[in-house]
Amino acid sequence: MHVLIAPDKFAGTLSAVEAAEAMAAGWRQQAPDDEVVTVPMSDGGPGFVDVLHAALGGELLAVTVSGPFGEPTPATLLMHEETAYIESAQACGLTLVPEKERDPERATTYGVGELVAAALDAGARKLVIGLGGSGTNDAGAGMLAALGATAKPEGALRSGGAALADLTEVDLTAARARLAGVEVLAATDVDNPLLGLRGATNIFGPQKGVQDDRRVVLDAALERFADLSDRPLADAKGAGAAGGLGYVLLLLGGERVPGIETIIDAVDLNAHARRADLVLTGEGAFDFQSASGKVVSGVAATAGEAIRPCVVLAGRVLVGIREMRTMGVESAYSLVDLVGADRAMGQPRESLVALGARVARTWSR
Structure with missing residues (x-):
């Protein structure tokens, strides 16, 4: 299975590069034979x-x-x-x-x-x-x-x-x-x-x-x-x-x-998405603002154009299924729901690795 990991930063805890590496590490723990490609993203802010x-x-x-x-x-x-x-x-x-x-x-x-x-x-x-x-x-x-x-x-x-x-x-x-x-x-x-x-x-x-x-x-x-x-x-x-x-x-x-869009073009995300079977993205808070030019919505739209499912890993998930589907997101997983708020903030990398493994158990073939 070919997995593309393209997250934004988790504000205040992990850069986009660190978040992508943590998600990939978790996925590889659970599904070591899958091909995992990381493409960190940004919308113009820090990172x-x-x-x-x-x-x-x-x-x-x-x-x-x-x-x-x-x-x-x-x-x-x-x-x-x-x-x-x-x-x-x-x-x-x-x-x-x-x-x-x-x-x-x-x-x-x-x-x-x-x-x-x-x-x-x-x-x-x-x-x-x-x-x-x-x-x-x-x-x-x-x-x-x-x-x-x-x-x-x-x-x-x-x-x-x-x-x-x-x-x-x-x-x-x-x-x-x-x-x-x-x-x-x-x-x-x-x-x-x-x-x-x-x-x-x-x-x-x-x-x-x-x-x-x-x-x-x-x-x-x-x-x-x-x-x-x-x-x-x-x-x-x-x-x-x-x-x-x-x-x-x-x-x-x-x-x-x-x-x-600047980042999507620069990293050639469209080509990466076409080669993938599944696209993962993420950010600190997956909420109503995510639909307004943020990384998650941009990555989800790119995955949709390539007819690939998109899954979000976030610190907190604050939108419902209807809003997710409107953005082109199949499912979303929350760090806080998995490990609690204290550990999510205090041990962000370890928590995201654990969440990556959790998602792999569900989505890897």
Whole structure:
């Protein structure tokens, strides 16, 4: 039997690479004669570069950039021929800041701009920037500053979202010149606009630490920035991704593409699925959000096109059979149901190995 294992990360516990290896180890324990192929996945958030490096090869470039509050932060970008793959979360990710210290009103995307500059210095003519898992809400203004954009008052672009309320002028000339002739793709799993009830601040701000009574204020600050840059573009799909990083990439001439489709094409998942008898995928929480451009739905759709069954292994399964079938998932198995919440979080790899073996007992020939 040929089994394809293509999971996302299990947020907070296992990377996509680690999750795929654990699922494979469990399967091989139970069915050692089966052929198991691992293809770790991502939708543009944390793990984007690692997944692409595992699939494409290429050269990893280590750089030090500014973190969300200006602290030196190690990051890595992937150069494959003349294309640079950048994971924005490495410079402005929510996981870089302890929960009690999160402050999206001050956090900046300046480090993302430094990553872009490093890629350009390395000769990149195409940038694919994964958006997801950010701890920022500055509409990408910090990234613009790192690429040479200026504003009045001076320094407002790199001081976080709240500082944008004081803007009187924005000049994008230098940043646009820096990216002249370079193709830019913003790979994201969301299509929210920058502003309003469905925008970056109101939808994603609370999980980053934006207080309810500050949402209107911060949204207005981003609107001020948009008014001085390109207000109609703020309504574009994906402009609200990664706290508004999507907006700035569109502002610089970029194009928004679904993150999962970017990975599916890069790893040639369609070909892998056609060779498989069964496709396994997984993530930390298999819930209603999984249907919206996430790895599980993308892998399930690919399996469906190849007429192969798709099974999900997840930390928690929070959808019913009807919702699963709508996504093209045959069955789903929960770590918490098998080993309990404490062990699932405390021993994630061992727990996922056990779940992989459990699934193999049911599905292997």
